[in-house]
Amino acid sequence: MKLIRHLLDKVRPNFETERKLHLLRPLFHAIDNFLLSPATATAAAPFIRDPLDVKRFMSAVILALMPSVLASLYFFGLRVIAMIAVSYAVGGTIEVLIAIARKEEINEGFLVTGLIFPLVLPPSLPMWMVAVGIAFGVIVGKELFGGTGRNLFNPALVGRCFLAIGYPVAMSSQWIKPGAGLVGRLTQYVTSSNVDAVSKATPLVSAKQGTYAPVIHLLLGNVSGSVGETSALAVLAGGIFLLAAKVANWRAVAGTVGTFLVLGVILHQLHPGRFGPVGWHLLAGGLLFGAFFMATDPITSPLTNSGKWLYGGLIGTATLLIRNLTGYVEGIMFAILLGNIVAPLLDEAAVRFRLGRLRGER
Amino acid sequence: MKLEGGYNVNLAGRPSDEVEVLPEQSILHLPLKSSRFSFTEVSVHEGDEVQPGHVLARDPHNHSIPLLAPRAGIVRLAAAKGHITLDDVLKVPEEPYYPGEDLPHAARDMGSSGMKRYKLLELGAWQSFYDVHTGEMPGPYSIPHAVIVSVVSLEPFLARGNVQLAKRLRSFTRGLEHLQSLLEYQPIYLVLPDIASVFASQVRDILRGYAWVRLVEIPSKYPFDNFRILARSLHLRPEKGQPIWGVRTEGILAIDRASTLSLPCTARIVSVGGPAVRHPVHVKAFPGYPIKEIADRYVASQPFRMINGGALTGQVLQPTQLGLDAECSGLTILPEEEERHLLAFTRPRWRERSYSRCFLGFLGRDFPQQMNTGLRGEPRPCVACGYCEEICPAQIMPQMIHRQLYQGAIEEAERLRVDLCVGCALCSLVCPSKIELRSELLDAQRRILTELRPQEAQA
Numbered sequence: 001m002k003l004i005r006h007l008l009d010k011v012r013p014n015f016e017t018e019r020k021l022h023l024l025r026p027l028f029h030a031i032d033n034f035l036l037s038p039a040t041a042t043a044a045a046p047f048i049r050d051p052l053d054v055k056r057f058m059s060a061v062i063l064a065l066m067p068s069v070l071a072s073l074y075f076f077g078l079r080v081i082a083m084i085a086v087s088y089a090v091g092g093t094i095e096v097l098i099a100i101a102r103k104e105e106i107n108e109g110f111l112v113t114g115l116i117f118p119l120v121l122p123p124s125l126p127m128w129m130v131a132v133g134i135a136f137g138v139i140v141g142k143e144l145f146g147g148t149g150r151n152l153f154n155p156a157l158v159g160r161c162f163l164a165i166g167y168p169v170a171m172s173s174q175w176i177k178p179g180a181g182l183v184g185r186l187t188q189y190v191t192s193s194n195v196d197a198v199s200k201a202t203p204l205v206s207a208k209q210g211t212y213a214p215v216i217h218l219l220l221g222n223v224s225g226s227v228g229e230t231s232a233l234a235v236l237a238g239g240i241f242l243l244a245a246k247v248a249n250w251r252a253v254a255g256t257v258g259t260f261l262v263l264g265v266i267l268h269q270l271h272p273g274r275f276g277p278v279g280w281h282l283l284a285g286g287l288l289f290g291a292f293f294m295a296t297d298p299i300t301s302p303l304t305n306s307g308k309w310l311y312g313g314l315i316g317t318a319t320l321l322i323r324n325l326t327g328y329v330e331g332i333m334f335a336i337l338l339g340n341i342v343a344p345l346l347d348e349a350a351v352r353f354r355l356g357r358l359r360g361e362r
Numbered sequence: 363m364k365l366e367g368g369y370n371v372n373l374a375g376r377p378s379d380e381v382e383v384l385p386e387q388s389i390l391h392l393p394l395k396s397s398r399f400s401f402t403e404v405s406v407h408e409g410d411e412v413q414p415g416h417v418l419a420r421d422p423h424n425h426s427i428p429l430l431a432p433r434a435g436i437v438r439l440a441a442a443k444g445h446i447t448l449d450d451v452l453k454v455p456e457e458p459y460y461p462g463e464d465l466p467h468a469a470r471d472m473g474s475s476g477m478k479r480y481k482l483l484e485l486g487a488w489q490s491f492y493d494v495h496t497g498e499m500p501g502p503y504s505i506p507h508a509v510i511v512s513v514v515s516l517e518p519f520l521a522r523g524n525v526q527l528a529k530r531l532r533s534f535t536r537g538l539e540h541l542q543s544l545l546e547y548q549p550i551y552l553v554l555p556d557i558a559s560v561f562a563s564q565v566r567d568i569l570r571g572y573a574w575v576r577l578v579e580i581p582s583k584y585p586f587d588n589f590r591i592l593a594r595s596l597h598l599r600p601e602k603g604q605p606i607w608g609v610r611t612e613g614i615l616a617i618d619r620a621s622t623l624s625l626p627c628t629a630r631i632v633s634v635g636g637p638a639v640r641h642p643v644h645v646k647a648f649p650g651y652p653i654k655e656i657a658d659r660y661v662a663s664q665p666f667r668m669i670n671g672g673a674l675t676g677q678v679l680q681p682t683q684l685g686l687d688a689e690c691s692g693l694t695i696l697p698e699e700e701e702r703h704l705l706a707f708t709r710p711r712w713r714e715r716s717y718s719r720c721f722l723g724f725l726g727r728d729f730p731q732q733m734n735t736g737l738r739g740e741p742r743p744c745v746a747c748g749y750c751e752e753i754c755p756a757q758i759m760p761q762m763i764h765r766q767l768y769q770g771a772i773e774e775a776e777r778l779r780v781d782l783c784v785g786c787a788l789c790s791l792v793c794p795s796k797i798e799l800r801s802e803l804l805d806a807q808r809r810i811l812t813e814l815r816p817q818e819a820q821a
Contacts, residue, residue: 001704033740037706040737041699044801046674046787047667048373048696052716052794053739055707057747060720107742149743246718249748298745303761305748351762351778358757358779361363362495362599 001036008032026099030106058108060247064238065115065293068228071221075178076123077185080227083118083130091117091134098143107148109299113137116293117156119228120286120333121163123176124192129167133159153340154300157333164333175199175224199224204285204329207276218283229289239292248296251305255312256291256319257282264320275324287319290332295339302343304350311346315339363594367755368583369717369788373518373673374730375695377635377642379525384659390433390448390650391441391685394419397670397677398499398689399489401429404446410437413457415485415626418446424499429688430486432628432648442684448650468503475544478621479503485620486627489688490613494589494598494606505548507604509541510592511575512553513565513611516584517672519635520692523611524561525644526631530615535568537618541609542574551596553578553587584674585786591755612691632686636673636695637732638666650685656693665698667735674787699736717749717792742795750789750799756782760789760799767802772814775806783807 008031014021015028034055042049072080091114099106117134137159145151164171174192177199179185190197202225203213217223221231229235242248264278282288295301295315302311315335322331394401401419403426406412412435417428434456435448469476482488483502493500494510513523527534542550552569555562556579569575578596580586586595589608593599598606609617616627628648635642640662647656657668669676670687673694703709715723715731723729750760758779766774780803789799 004704005702034705036702036704038737038740039699039702040740041667041735042737044790044798045676046791046800047669047676047678047694047735048371048673048733048791049736049738049796050716050718050792050794051711051714051738052718052720052792053707053796054742054745054794055739056720057718057745057794059707105740105742109745147743149745245720247720247747249746251748298747299743301746303744303746303748303765304759305751308748347762351759354757354759355777355779358782360599361594361779361782 004035008036023100026104026106027096030096030099054108057247058112060242060245061112061293062115064242064247065112065119065228067234067237068119068231068289069115071231071234072119072123072227074184074186075221075230076176076227077179077188077190079123079189079191080118082127082189083121083123083125083227084115086127086130087118087134088114090131091138094135094138094143098147102147104147109148110138113142113155116228117159120156120160120226120289122171122174122225123227124174124190124198125163125170126192129163129170133163135159136162149299151299152343153337154294154297157294157337157340160333161337173200175202177224178222178230180222202285202329204323207280207284208329212276212280213284215280215283218280226286226289229286232283232288235288235292239288242292242296248292249298249301249305249308251308252295252301252312253291255309256295256316257288257312259313259316260287260291260320261316263317267320267324275320281320281323285323285330286332290319290336291315294332294336300340300343302347302350304347304354306353307343307346307350310349311339311343314342314346363597363757365580365583365586365591365595365755366757367753367788368581368586369753369792370516370582370584371518371674371733371791372715372728372730373635373637374732375519375636375639375642376730377519377522377525377633377644379522379528379644381525381528381631381644381646384645384647384651384655386452387652387655388450388452389652390435390451390648391445391652392418392429392432392448392650393445393683393685393687394429395444396687396689398497399424399427399429401427404439406437406439406446408437408439411435411454412437412448414628417484425483425488425502427489427499428484428486429649430626430628432650444682445650445684472503476503478540478544481624482617482620485625486688487613487616487620490609490616492589492608494593494608495600496605500605500607505604506545506607507601508548508596508598509545509550509607509609510553510589510596510598511538511541511550511609511614512587512589512592514553514555514580514582514587515610515691516582516587517674517692518584519633519642519694520672521612521631521633521644524559525633526611526615527561527565531564531568533618533622534565534611534614535572536622537614537616538569538572538575540617540621541614550575551578551592551598552576553580553592555582556580557582585755585784585788588755588784588786590784594756630686630690632690633692634660634695635692636669637734638663638695638697647686649688649690652685653679653683656686657695661695663697665700667696667698669694669696673733674791675785697732697734699734717753718747718794737796739794739796741797744795744797747794749792749794753788753792755786755788756784758782760803763806764797764799764802767806772806772809776810776814780806781810 015025137155141155141158142151267275318335319331399421412431416431434454435451438447441447469480668679670679714721783803
């Protein structure tokens with residue numbers, strides 16, 4: 001530790017203004033404050049602060065994604081690691097370059113986006129598409145809006161949406177059959193050229209034709225689907241950890257899942273032919289992953305707590321309707337993007353409600 | 363309004379209930395500024411011999427509130443800038459001193475209540491009255507709409523009511539009677555903690571007999587002792603120009619001392635607490651008591667930062683301030699942050715607690731935390747975690763106000779009721795993005811008063 005501190009202090013002067021490497025200062029700061037906690041002191045009251053910072057906050061999300069990552073390694077093989085690496089490398093480079101150009105601090109938020117993005121893609125997607133998708137997501141979804149904290153849409157979903165529209169075949173009809181047995185596909189590197197491993201349908205696709213995969217498969221995850229979403233148990237484990245740690249705002253999750261369940265039960269009773277069994281639908285596809293990891297994205301969801309309830313409700317409803325009434329088999333992506341659009345409106349509704357309560361107070 | 367939000371930080375170094383009397387000093391440095399007052403009208407001369415209760419200076423902008431000499435001594439005006447120094451404190455013999463009887467018109471017009479109020483002003487008891495909505499001192503001849511008396515003090519660390527009252531319940535009830543004699547049927551709300559301690563039940567038992575006092579019990583959660591939050595929860599609003607008064611324990615005791623004994627109120631109970639304090643206690647001291655003596659006596663670790671007031675809302679005690687000021691009720695001493703830790707954000711951290719549950723400290727029982735002045739993170743854009751909205755006792759939305767202020771929309775901040783902010787600092791405390799919400803909100807309040815509504819501010 002002393003060695004690292006000594007080393008950092010030794011190279012620090014090179015990054016000061018007017019020195020050779022001053023353009024790289026954001027990068028140096030990021031590395032410096034990543035390795036050693038910053039020793040900034042409070043300048044204004046309160047003079048004591050809560051120990052939680054954004055690094056810890058984002059690390060908690062990454063930790064919560066680990067069960068899904070591990071499950072995906074087992075089911076879909078080592079290619080997942082390569083996808084994550086490409087996503088981090090391409091997205092991270094863009095992030096650093098833009099931070100340098102803007103002379104801003106490099107933000108931890110990307111560590112989450114860069115991990116979530118490959119987890120919502122089909123495991124057989126060509127690497128160059130992963131790279132294009134993340135680049136589009138970061139540049140158009142985030143940086144054009146002014147960078148982290150100012151973006152309207154979830155960058156990972158913007159990237160995914162771009163790929164889904166631009167490359168529909170690769171994004172919706174080339175899936176990998178999940179591995180099985182003791183080691184699963186942990187030792188394999190499966191691409192879409194491996195004809196034996198390729199599957200045409202995910203459980204949601206089959207459900208449209210009336211075949212429902214067993215619930216136990218959805219729970220464990222040995223079904224086809226996007227990299228990180230197939231195992232409901234792994235997603236739940238991470239998601240419940242996030243809620244317990246109070247990192248994810250429980251209101252958005254409760255709103256999404258609650259509305260999906262309540263509305264789903266009602267509609268299933270009214271029209272069982274059109275609306276599938278709601279318990280099955282809850283575990284299938286990306287609903288849980290979206291509810292825990294994307295509806296809770298702090299920046300693109302409403303800022304207010306009551307706004308988050310409405311936001312969850314909207315996402316749950318939209319997902320249910322898209323899945324059951326339209327030609328699309330999965331609705332969570334569009335539902336969350338729709339939620340992103342109306343988030344400011346939901347905030348305004350929440351604000352008006354609150355202001356009504358505060359009227360006349362002094 | 364229902365009490366909502368609020369949060370208690372369990373900071374190490376909570377002052378014990380013991381009150382230490384500090385040894386006498388031969389030199390006292392009385393600062394001419396305190397949090398509300400600035401005593402610019404000096405009324406003594408170099409070399410004057412003064413007695414306890416002698417008026418040293420007055421604040422012309424605050425109803426000529428006097429700064430009283432706490433001890434007999436020789437006045438030195440040039441010894442320290444911004445201070446009146448009392449020299450040879452132990453040598454000059456003390457004699458009883460009574461202020462003059464030239465009543466101002468306002469007091470004479472009010473009859474006996476006016477004379478009592480004049481006495482409170484001149485003997486230094488009036489300075490412990492607050493206008494609940496402005497935080498300023500109310501006019502001594504104003505008529506309140508209601509009075510809130512609070513014996514609860516929840517910020518870490520300010521002098522606690524139970525410590526000040528331990529042996530003086532009788533003077534407290536007498537003080538309340540004197541307070542009532544200043545009023546004309548306006549209600550007095552007495553705020554107590556809703557706990558089963560011997561002290562709380564004693565106070566309750568005695569005061570149940572006072573039909574004109576309404577008892578209000580509040581949970582011991584910071585900042586429910588804040589006068590403005592209390593006024594809102596009691597549905598009290600200033601009406602027809604009549605303010606709500608707020609008085610704390612020390613104020614009631616001062617009223618008793620001034621009214622019953624006609625003695626000047628200068629001695630203060632001050633808490634000395636915080637993680638950098640050797641043995642945290644309450645001390646009895648006079649304004650002007652040298653800060654350096656207190657630091658030498660109580661500070662255990664170097665380097666440290668001394669805060670005038672509590673850790674959440676206090677102000678850094680500047681090195682130019684040499685003595686305790688006339689309004690100080692607590693000194694909080696924190697270790698200055700220096701160390702950097704390797705990959706700190708990955709550590710489990712069993713010895714830390716957070717408003718979130720991201721640190722493993724929450725698994726065990728609550729424990730006092732060794733906190734220092736560190737920001738503990740880097741400033742980042744808002745991550746919309748919603749903590750500030752959850753915790754805000756004023757029930758406003760700090761994150762929304764921050765966003766509007768960031769865009770420079772001060773009118774929007776006004777619409778979002780930034781005026782209701784009481785500056786409790788909980789939002790800044792819990793913010794993971796380390797946004798200085800308290801400073802931003804209070805600054806917006808000031809700007810609205812001075813830039814948007816200058817006419818109203820003058821009226």
